[in-house]
Amino acid sequence: xxxxxxxxxxxxxxxxxxxxxxxxxxxxxxxxxxxxxxxxxxxxxxxxxxxxxxxxxxxxxxxxxxxxxxxxxxxxxxxxxxxxxxxxxxxxxxxxxxxxxxxxxxxxxxxxxxxxxxxxxxxxxxxxxxxxxxxxxxxxxxxxxxxxxxxxxxxxxxxxxxxxxxxxxxxxxxxxxxxxxxxxxxxxxxxxxxxxxxxxxxxxxxxxxxxxxxxxxxxxxxxxxxxxxxxxxxxxxxxxxxxxxxxxxxxxxxxxxxxxxxxxxxxxxxxxxxxxxxxxxxxxxxxxxxxxxxxxxxxxxxxxxxxxxxxxxxxxxxxxxxxxxxxxxxxxxxxxxxxxxxxxxxxxxxxxxxxxxxxxxxxxxxxxxxxxxxxxxxxxxxxxxxxxxxxx
Amino acid sequence: xxxxxxxxxxxxxxxxxxxxxxxxxxxxxxxxxxxxxxxxxxxxxxxxxxxxxxxxxxxxxxxxxxxxxxxxxxxxxxxxxxxxxxxxxxxxxxxxxxxxxxxxxxxxxxxxxxxxxxxxxxxxxxxxxxxxxxxxxxxxxxxxxxxxxxxxxxxxxxxxxxxxxxxxxx
Numbered sequence: 001x002x003x004x005x006x007x008x009x010x011x012x013x014x015x016x017x018x019x020x021x022x023x024x025x026x027x028x029x030x031x032x033x034x035x036x037x038x039x040x041x042x043x044x045x046x047x048x049x050x051x052x053x054x055x056x057x058x059x060x061x062x063x064x065x066x067x068x069x070x071x072x073x074x075x076x077x078x079x080x081x082x083x084x085x086x087x088x089x090x091x092x093x094x095x096x097x098x099x100x101x102x103x104x105x106x107x108x109x110x111x112x113x114x115x116x117x118x119x120x121x122x123x124x125x126x127x128x129x130x131x132x133x134x135x136x137x138x139x140x141x142x143x144x145x146x147x148x149x150x151x152x153x154x155x156x157x158x159x160x161x162x163x164x165x166x167x168x169x170x171x172x173x174x175x176x177x178x179x180x181x182x183x184x185x186x187x188x189x190x191x192x193x194x195x196x197x198x199x200x201x202x203x204x205x206x207x208x209x210x211x212x213x214x215x216x217x218x219x220x221x222x223x224x225x226x227x228x229x230x231x232x233x234x235x236x237x238x239x240x241x242x243x244x245x246x247x248x249x250x251x252x253x254x255x256x257x258x259x260x261x262x263x264x265x266x267x268x269x270x271x272x273x274x275x276x277x278x279x280x281x282x283x284x285x286x287x288x289x290x291x292x293x294x295x296x297x298x299x300x301x302x303x304x305x306x307x308x309x310x311x312x313x314x315x316x317x318x319x320x321x322x323x324x325x326x327x328x329x330x331x332x333x334x335x336x337x338x339x340x341x342x343x344x345x346x347x348x349x350x351x352x353x354x355x356x357x358x359x360x361x362x363x364x365x366x367x368x369x370x371x372x373x374x375x376x377x378x379x380x381x382x383x384x385x386x387x388x389x390x391x392x
Numbered sequence: 393x394x395x396x397x398x399x400x401x402x403x404x405x406x407x408x409x410x411x412x413x414x415x416x417x418x419x420x421x422x423x424x425x426x427x428x429x430x431x432x433x434x435x436x437x438x439x440x441x442x443x444x445x446x447x448x449x450x451x452x453x454x455x456x457x458x459x460x461x462x463x464x465x466x467x468x469x470x471x472x473x474x475x476x477x478x479x480x481x482x483x484x485x486x487x488x489x490x491x492x493x494x495x496x497x498x499x500x501x502x503x504x505x506x507x508x509x510x511x512x513x514x515x516x517x518x519x520x521x522x523x524x525x526x527x528x529x530x531x532x533x534x535x536x537x538x539x540x541x542x543x544x545x546x547x548x549x550x551x552x553x554x555x556x557x558x559x560x561x562x
Contacts (some may be wrong), residue, residue, distance in 0.1 A: 099422065131521055134445040141453025145425060148460055152418060164464075167457055174453075191442075191521050 003294040010037070010298070011123050034126045038115045045305075046267045047077035053313045060317035080260075087256035092154060095253065099153035104254065104261040107146035111268035113139045118275045119194045121285045121298030132193040133185065136276060137178055140231070143269060144170045147240075150262070151250035162249025165324070166240035170231055172331040177227035177273075179339035183220045183346035184211055184280040193276075197284025206290045210283040215362040216346040219370075221281040223339055225308075228273040230331070232266060234312060236319035239327060274308040275301070334373050341369045397437045404430025417463050425456040442521045 005012070014033050021029040051066060051074055058065025066073035091100060117132035119125040129135050144167050151163020188196045202209045211217035230237040241249040251262040278284060282304050285297035322330070345365045352358040407427025411420045428451040435444035528536050 096416075099419075129441060131441045131445055134442065134449065134521070138445040138448040138453065141449055144457055145422075145452060148457065149422065152460070152464075167461070171454070171457065 003296070007122055007296045007298075009296075010121070038120075038126065039112070042112075042115065042268060042271055043264065045271060046264055047081075049267060049309055050080070050263075051076050052309070053316070056310070056313040057317050060314075084257050084260040089256040089258065090253075092156065092253050094155040096153035096155070099149050100253075103146050103150035103153060104251075104258045104265070106149065107143060107265040108261050108268070110139050110142040110146060111265040111272065114269075114272045115275075117193050118272065119197050119279060119284055120275070120301050121296070124285075124298060125194050128192060128194050131191045133181065133191045133196075133276075136193075136272075137174075137181075140269070140272075141174065143265070146265075147250050150254070154250075154253035156253050158247050159250050159252050162240045162252065166233060166250055169233070169237065169240060169327060169331075172328060173227045173230035173237075173335070176223055176331065176335035176339045177231055179336070179343060180220045180224040180227060181276075181280055182339075183216050183342055186343070186346045186350065187211060187217075193279050193284075197279050197286070200283040201286040203290035208283050208286055208288060208290070210281065210286075210288075212281040212283075214349060215359065215366050216342050216349055217281055219338070219342045219345070219366045221277065223335060223342065224277050224281065225311075227335065228270075228277060229312070229315065230327075231273060232270040234266075234270065235316040236321050237327060238321060239324060270312060271305065271309070274305055274312075277308065278304045329377075334377060337373060338370065342366065394437065397434065400430050400433030400437060402430070403427070404434060406430075418460060421456055421459045421463065424459075425452045428452055428456070442524060 014030075017033060018026060018030060054076070055065040055073070066076040069075045069079045091097060114136050116126040117129055117135050147166045147170070148163050151159040151161075151166070154160075184196060185191060188199045190196060190199075200209050200211060207213070212221045233240050251259060254262060278301060285301045287293045287295060287297075287300055345362050348365060349358065349362050352361065404427050407423050407425075407430055410423035411427060414420045414423060429448060432444040432447040432452075435441075435447060
């Protein structure tokens with residue numbers, strides 16, 4: 001089989017299967033054939049990631065991690081799934097029953113719907129919408145409502161505090177998230193995610209045309225990933241869960257499979273924003289070097305996704321949790337100005353003639369404000385290396 | 393009338409009806425968000441993707457959340473008003489019904505008697521991201537700037553209100 005045939009194997013299989021379906025049922029069959037793989041692959045990835053995350057954190061913290069169920073503990077998610085399915089579903093007596101029931105459903109629904117516009121391979125996208133990026137952010141903002149519903153309907157102080165924290169944090173970091181993505185829209189001139197991925201699939205000699213390789217693209221990628229970490233409530237931005245202060249935040253009053261649904265929604269959201277970062281900055285499904293284009297496009301997408309997941313696990317294992325004022329100060333005093341500077345930088349890049357001068361000027365426009373903002377953030381704070389007396 | 397339009401219209405009407413009739417204010421806001429999703433669906437059915445998604449992003453993602461926040465900050469005053477039983481038909485409801493009937497009849501008469509002077513042959517204007525952007529940056533650039541100044545002033549005002557006063561700080 002030629003590389004192109006392997007690359008398009010899922011697309012051609014779908015067309016082949018569609019040939020057997022009568023014309024009346026074709027829209028439905030097409031939808032099912034496109035949606036079911038996403039519904040299977042990403043939860044499976046979630047199951048694998050939970051093991052990898054616990055193993056990775058274990059290595060970072062100098063312990064083994066799960067190693068009892070199956071070979072090397074890799075059947076742990078099956079045991080966890082059976083456990084959460086057989087647990088009693090406890091609903092607090094004073095809870096708002098309907099809203100309490102709807103919150104995890106809305107969360108998982110919103111987390112799944114965003115995959116409709118993500119291109120996970122060449123010609124492999126469920127819906128090629130003209131404003132796909134806007135769709136992503138619009139549906140992503142419904143997660144906030146689900147989180148609020150969960151926290152409010154539980155009628156518990158801890159969950160209400162967690163929900164307030166989560167919503168405040170998500171609204172604050174949504175602005176830098178969107179503004180970091182704006183530079184890509186400016187460069188690509190399109191809101192359609194497959195078109196943006198297509199724009200980056202060319203090569204100069206062996207180097208790809210990924211946006212991350214430009215000064216504004218690199219800055220945008222870093223800012224986007226920081227905001228994405230905060231959006232998905234992951235460490236070091238996991239104050240909404242803060243188990244040492246408010247136990248588990250907004251989903252403390254959920255048990256059994258509803259709790260598992262919150263977990264699923266959180267990880268699906270993390271995968272989706274990582275997938276969006278890949279599409280916007282890391283060239284989507286395109287290969288990193290021109291001589292590697294024979295590897296199927298979907299494999300590249302998932303390889304990049306796994307690298308980003310590994311980075312998420314690494315960050316979770318290494319950084320301490322921020323304080324609430326540090327979190328908000330970081331969003332409004334550093335992230336927001338930096339993303340605005342980055343937008344100006346992308347405009348400069350567009351209007352300057354290409355060459356070395358453009359690269360130097362655009363890099364300086366990013367680096368100098370970065371240094372200034374970092375220095376201002378350190379003002380009036382006594383920063384020194386912490387010495388440990390008993391540890392080490 | 394397609395099936396999609398009927399579903400989204402039912403969601404929009406049902407959501408807004410529930411928003412008006414529910415007693416619990418948080419339920420009202422959540423139903424209102426549902427109704428706004430229905431309206432966004434109607435936009436999508438009309439082929440205006442950009443407007444529909446912006447509707448969800450702005451109204452469901454931001455306005456509904458802000459409304460819940462504002463409500464929770466002030467809920468102590470509202471709950472007491474809610475607990476006391478209300479009659480369905482108070483004296484003021486009569487004037488409300490009369491006003492609503494008047495507005496509705498005028499609107500209905502206007503819609504019924506409307507005849508286009510020239511039969512419209514041109515296509516409906518497209519409302520894509522590009523068209524909206526061009527309109528905002530050319531025709532409506534002054535209103536856009538004025539709104540920007542207004543929002544900035546509101547933001548600064550909010551920060552000033554939220555700042556701790558001199559007594560609190562010391």
